[in-house]
Amino acid sequence: MKAIPRAHPLWLAYILHRLSGLGLALFLPAHFYVLSMALNDAARLDAFLRLTDYPLVKLAEFGLVFLLAVHFFGGLRLLAFEWLPWSAPQKTWAAASLAGAFLISTTFLLRAI
Amino acid sequence: MSRAMVAASTSQRREKRGPKVGTTGPQITVTVQRGGPEGPGRKQQFQVPAYDNQTVLDVVSWIQQNADPTLTYRFACRVGMCGSCAMMVNGVPRWTCRTHVSKVLQDGAMEVAPLRNLPVIKDLAADMDTFFDKWVSAEAVHHPTASRDDPIAPIDPEAPERVTASAGIECINCAVCYAACDTVANNPDYLGPAALQRAWTLYNDAKDGAQDTILDAVSGKGGCHSCHSMGSCTAYCPNELDPLSAIAGLKRATTRRFFGKGRA
Numbered sequence: 001m002k003a004i005p006r007a008h009p010l011w012l013a014y015i016l017h018r019l020s021g022l023g024l025a026l027f028l029p030a031h032f033y034v035l036s037m038a039l040n041d042a043a044r045l046d047a048f049l050r051l052t053d054y055p056l057v058k059l060a061e062f063g064l065v066f067l068l069a070v071h072f073f074g075g076l077r078l079l080a081f082e083w084l085p086w087s088a089p090q091k092t093w094a095a096a097s098l099a100g101a102f103l104i105s106t107t108f109l110l111r112a113i
Numbered sequence: 114m115s116r117a118m119v120a121a122s123t124s125q126r127r128e129k130r131g132p133k134v135g136t137t138g139p140q141i142t143v144t145v146q147r148g149g150p151e152g153p154g155r156k157q158q159f160q161v162p163a164y165d166n167q168t169v170l171d172v173v174s175w176i177q178q179n180a181d182p183t184l185t186y187r188f189a190c191r192v193g194m195c196g197s198c199a200m201m202v203n204g205v206p207r208w209t210c211r212t213h214v215s216k217v218l219q220d221g222a223m224e225v226a227p228l229r230n231l232p233v234i235k236d237l238a239a240d241m242d243t244f245f246d247k248w249v250s251a252e253a254v255h256h257p258t259a260s261r262d263d264p265i266a267p268i269d270p271e272a273p274e275r276v277t278a279s280a281g282i283e284c285i286n287c288a289v290c291y292a293a294c295d296t297v298a299n300n301p302d303y304l305g306p307a308a309l310q311r312a313w314t315l316y317n318d319a320k321d322g323a324q325d326t327i328l329d330a331v332s333g334k335g336g337c338h339s340c341h342s343m344g345s346c347t348a349y350c351p352n353e354l355d356p357l358s359a360i361a362g363l364k365r366a367t368t369r370r371f372f373g374k375g376r377a
């Protein structure tokens with residue numbers, strides 16, 4: 001038996017969109033909490049931000065930008081397909097959005113290092 | 114004399130169809146999901162002789178005729194016309210009558226189960242009632258604009274709306290798309306791809322007189338806006354129809370009406 005019986009490209013795009021959306025939703029409260037330090041305790045924020053010097057944290061940042069990029073382009077793909085009367089070469093768009101996401105997040109990673 | 118011949122031919126036929134026949138040649142290991150409405154029961158394994166040009170329906174029929182006459186399943190036309198033989202084959206919804214065993218066999222084995230997202234009557238026969246009830250809930254029924262006494266209005270087959278409608282009319286209600294859809298699995302109210310696609314063809318049909326009724330029916334809870342555009346319906350429809358795009362059409366039409374821009 002195949003590992004995922006009903007998998008196909010658009011379904012994988014859907015799963016990726018859902019997982020990235022959930023990932024972003026989990027990150028958002030933490031993000032706001034850290035940003036709030038800027039108002040209340042700037043020194044603690046600076047200390048916290050020094051964490052970003054660690055390679056592992058850099059990698060995690062890449063992951064985060066990747067999630068956002070995947071979700072953003074995936075969301076644009078869905079909006080375009082559903083609201084513009086295109087007759088769907090949708091697979092191409094799913095692939096293109098993934099490629100775009102990789103491009104942006106990798107660029108970010110390279111600049112961060 | 115003639116009675117003897119009948120008896121002889123009957124016993125010959127028995128021998129030909131009996132469980133012993135074919136047990137020496139190549140075999141397929143078939144796992145069949147048994148059970149009734151109370152939920153999936155045990156899985157049962159059968160060894161079935163392999164033939165050239167064998168369909169999954171042939172295999173299921175062989176089991177019922179030669180190994181276990183209590184196995185329940187459904188078919189009628191055997192040629193992809195009636196839509197009654199759909200089952201899950203290795204986790205994928207398919208017309209069993211038009212699926213060759215060679216296409217689905219994995220290491221000489223396959224698994225057959227009743228259609229997903231529907232209650233089971235018994236063994237491989239799914240209960241299609243909810244599926245058909247949702248067609249009615251989606252107003253996927255003809256709303257006449259004329260009676261039999263009126264002259265027949267000509268229809269231009271090239272008109273854009275007719276082309277849009279025609280794209281979806283070959284649906285045979287097999288529920289393969291319904292079984293493939295994860296939104297149906299997660300949302301019991303969701304009308305599903307087949308019913309919504311039929312609503313879309315009727316919405317575009319010049320001879321249907323209830324566009325607003327259709328849009329009302331498909332824009333509520335469980336309507337077209339519940340669809341996540343994962344496209345499993347389009348990927349698995351054996352008739353190569355495209356409910357995914359039909360539902361996108363309904364999303365646009367309902368939204369356009371919401372903002373007061375009238376018909377698509």
Ligand code: HEM
Pocket residue numbers: 014017018020021022024025026028071072073074075076078079340341342
């Ligand atoms: C950057 C711009 C964004 C765009 C263009 C976008 C677009 C979309 C779209 C179109 C959907 C519907 C998908 C569907 O019908 O299945 C969606 C779902 C979702 N989004 Fe976003 N989104 C964005 C940002 C975000 C952010 C920042 C978060 C996290 C806080 C987020 C979390 C989610 C979640 C949890 C879902 C539900 C997933 C699902 O239904 O499968 N999105 N997004």
Ligand code: SF4
Pocket residue numbers: 293294295296297305306339340341342343344345346347356357360
């Ligand atoms: S595109 Fe919509 S109807 Fe088709 S499988 Fe996905 S959720 Fe179901």
Ligand code: SF4
Pocket residue numbers: 283284285286287288289290291306307310349350351352353354356
């Ligand atoms: S749209 Fe295709 S898969 Fe769905 S019921 Fe009709 S013929 Fe079957």
Ligand code: FES
Pocket residue numbers: 188189190191192193194195196197198199208209210211
């Ligand atoms: S038996 Fe009629 S479609 Fe398969």
